[in-house]
Amino acid sequence: MGGLCSCSGLDGIFSDDKDDNSSKESSFTGKYTEPTTGTVTFYEGYDAASVAYYVPQIENGFYKCAVSEPKLAELPPGTALEITYNGTTIHALITDLCPSSLNSNWTSKSSYFFDLAKDAFTKLADESLGVIDVTFKTTPYPTKSNIFFQAKDGINENWLAGRFYNMRYPLQKVEISINGSAYKQMTRLSSQNNWYKVDGQNLISGKKKFRLTDVYGQVIETNEISYVAAMGTYNCGKNFGY
Numbered sequence: 001m002g003g004l005c006s007c008s009g010l011d012g013i014f015s016d017d018k019d020d021n022s023s024k025e026s027s028f029t030g031k032y033t034e035p036t037t038g039t040v041t042f043y044e045g046y047d048a049a050s051v052a053y054y055v056p057q058i059e060n061g062f063y064k065c066a067v068s069e070p071k072l073a074e075l076p077p078g079t080a081l082e083i084t085y086n087g088t089t090i091h092a093l094i095t096d097l098c099p100s101s102l103n104s105n106w107t108s109k110s111s112y113f114f115d116l117a118k119d120a121f122t123k124l125a126d127e128s129l130g131v132i133d134v135t136f137k138t139t140p141y142p143t144k145s146n147i148f149f150q151a152k153d154g155i156n157e158n159w160l161a162g163r164f165y166n167m168r169y170p171l172q173k174v175e176i177s178i179n180g181s182a183y184k185q186m187t188r189l190s191s192q193n194n195w196y197k198v199d200g201q202n203l204i205s206g207k208k209k210f211r212l213t214d215v216y217g218q219v220i221e222t223n224e225i226s227y228v229a230a231m232g233t234y235n236c237g238k239n240f241g242y
Helices: 118-124
Strands: 036-043 063-068 080-085 088-098 113-117 132-139 148-151 159-165 171-178 195-199 208-214 219-221 233-235
Touching: 036 080, 036 118, 063 118, 088 113, 088 118, 113 118, 118 132, 159 171
Parallel strands: 036 113, 063 088
Antiparallel strands: 036 132, 063 113, 080 088, 080 132, 148 159, 148 233, 159 195, 171 208, 208 219
């Protein structure tokens, strides 16, 4: 049998607008750019619309993937993977975590465990195997679109939370500026690994800009958002360079 993920999420809006950083070139390299050993299981009941990381549509043949909880900090939501088994390779985007409380294998701090939907697992191996040892490495998520921001339900003028998706690389830091003020760092909601929150004033009606830093240190400033509605989705106007 395959693994079991605890997943929660929302359907959403996807845009094919081109970004203005699509031709930017980078020479940086990061962790796991060389093959690393990991273990893959599968989950038969996977609901493609129920994921902790908000991805309304995955492009270019990528599958959604969960990572074992102790490795979430190293491989955060939004990390794109190339997974290989016996000469066959698939691409996956980390969208969720495998809770340690549900499987003792997922408590390991030294090993890498991934849970795939059954259709993704069977691209690599027969489902009768259930568990396979693979190699993986990180890759850019090859989107041609911008990053998007979605505001959480329950926001008000003094409290704002939201999540970003469609990044080429996962986020390291999120900052916000209100009405031209100095940037203030937003914090992750501990129970939801890709939501960022901030307390303050004018958080709905004030003019907002985000400054996003990816795991390789690339920094972009988003378009200005003049008003944020609960559950509203906003085009950030940019993406990180490759």
